[in-house]
Amino acid sequence: MAATDRTLAIAAVSLAIGLTVLALKFFAWYLTGSIALYSDALESIVNVVTAIAALIAVRLAQRPADESLPYGYHKAEYFSAVLVGVMIIVAAILILREAYFGFLEPQLPEAPVEGLAVSVGATLINVFWALYLRRYGRRVRSPALVADAKHLMTDVISTLGVIVGLVLVYATGIAALDSILAALVALNILWSGWGVIRESVGGLMDVAVPPETQKTIREVIAQNADGAIEAHDIRTRQAGKLTFIDFHLVVPGAMSVEAAHTICDGIEAKLRETVSDLQITIHVEPENKAKHAGIVVV
Structure with a gap:
C-alpha cells in the first residue's frame, strides 16, 4: 500500500476507533450518572470531530498542485489542526458548565465498578491507538494525525485522573468531588486546545525547519x-x-x-x-x- 493511501486508511481507522470509544464512555456515564465521566464522554465527541477533520484534511492534502493552488494543498492539515484546537476549547467550556451545575447539586455516582471498568477499557483503546498514531504521524510528517494523537493522549490523561478521582469519591462519600474532577478535566483540555492551535498557526505562518x-x-x-x-x-x-x-x-x-x-x-x-x-x-x-x-x- 502506498504511503498516501496508508495515511488515509489510518485516518479512517482513527474515526472508527473514536466512535467506538465515544460509545463506551457514554455507556460508562449512563451506568454511573457521574458528571466527571460525562465530561470525559464530551471530550470523546471532540475526538470524533478531530478524526473527521483529520480524514478530510489528509485526503485534501494528497491532491496534486493545480492552477489555483500551484504549491499544493499541504497546508490543509494545519487548518484541520486549528479546527481541532477550537473544538477542544468548546468541549472544555461545556464541561465547566456541567461541573458548575453539578457542584450546586452534588450527587454520588451509581454502579461504580461497572462504570469504571467500561471507562478503563475505553482508555486502553485510546492509549494503544494514540501511541501508534503519534509515531506514524511524525514519520510521515502529518500535522493532522499528530494533532489527533496529542488530543487522544490528553484524553487518556484526563480519563486516568477521572478514574482515580472517582475511586476517592466512592471511598470518601464526598459527592462534590465529582464536579471538582470535571472542572480539572476541563482546565486540562483548555491547555491542550491552546497547544494544538499554537503549533498549527506556526505551520500556517510558514515556520522554518528545525x-x-x-x-x-x-x-x-x-x-x-x-x-x-x-x-x-x-x-x-x-x-x-x-x-x-x-x-x-x-x-x-x-x-x-x-x-x-x-x-x-x-x-x-x-x-x-x-x-x-x-x-x-x-x-x-x-x-x-x-x-x-x-x-x-x-
Whole structure:
C-alpha cells in the first residue's frame, strides 16, 4: 500500500476507533450518572470531530498542485489542526458548565465498578491507538494525525485522573468531588486546545525547519557546490509534510548556463537524499551579485 493511501486508511481507522470509544464512555456515564465521566464522554465527541477533520484534511492534502493552488494543498492539515484546537476549547467550556451545575447539586455516582471498568477499557483503546498514531504521524510528517494523537493522549490523561478521582469519591462519600474532577478535566483540555492551535498557526505562518535540519541543509549545499562561489539568502519553510528550500547560488560570470545547471542538479540530488519531500528553488546569479555572506564555496 502506498504511503498516501496508508495515511488515509489510518485516518479512517482513527474515526472508527473514536466512535467506538465515544460509545463506551457514554455507556460508562449512563451506568454511573457521574458528571466527571460525562465530561470525559464530551471530550470523546471532540475526538470524533478531530478524526473527521483529520480524514478530510489528509485526503485534501494528497491532491496534486493545480492552477489555483500551484504549491499544493499541504497546508490543509494545519487548518484541520486549528479546527481541532477550537473544538477542544468548546468541549472544555461545556464541561465547566456541567461541573458548575453539578457542584450546586452534588450527587454520588451509581454502579461504580461497572462504570469504571467500561471507562478503563475505553482508555486502553485510546492509549494503544494514540501511541501508534503519534509515531506514524511524525514519520510521515502529518500535522493532522499528530494533532489527533496529542488530543487522544490528553484524553487518556484526563480519563486516568477521572478514574482515580472517582475511586476517592466512592471511598470518601464526598459527592462534590465529582464536579471538582470535571472542572480539572476541563482546565486540562483548555491547555491542550491552546497547544494544538499554537503549533498549527506556526505551520500556517510558514515556520522554518528545525535548526538541526537547517544545519544539515547548509552542509549539503557547501559540500556539493563545487564550481560555484557562494550560496546566500537560504530560506526554508514547512508546509505539512513538504519542506521548501530556496537560495541564491553565485557562479563565475563566464560559466555557461549548462555548467551552472549541472551544479544545481548535483545540489538538488544530494538535498533530496538527505531531506525527504522537498521542493527546491535555486536562483543562479553572476559573481558581481556575491554578498560574501552565507555559504562561501570557494
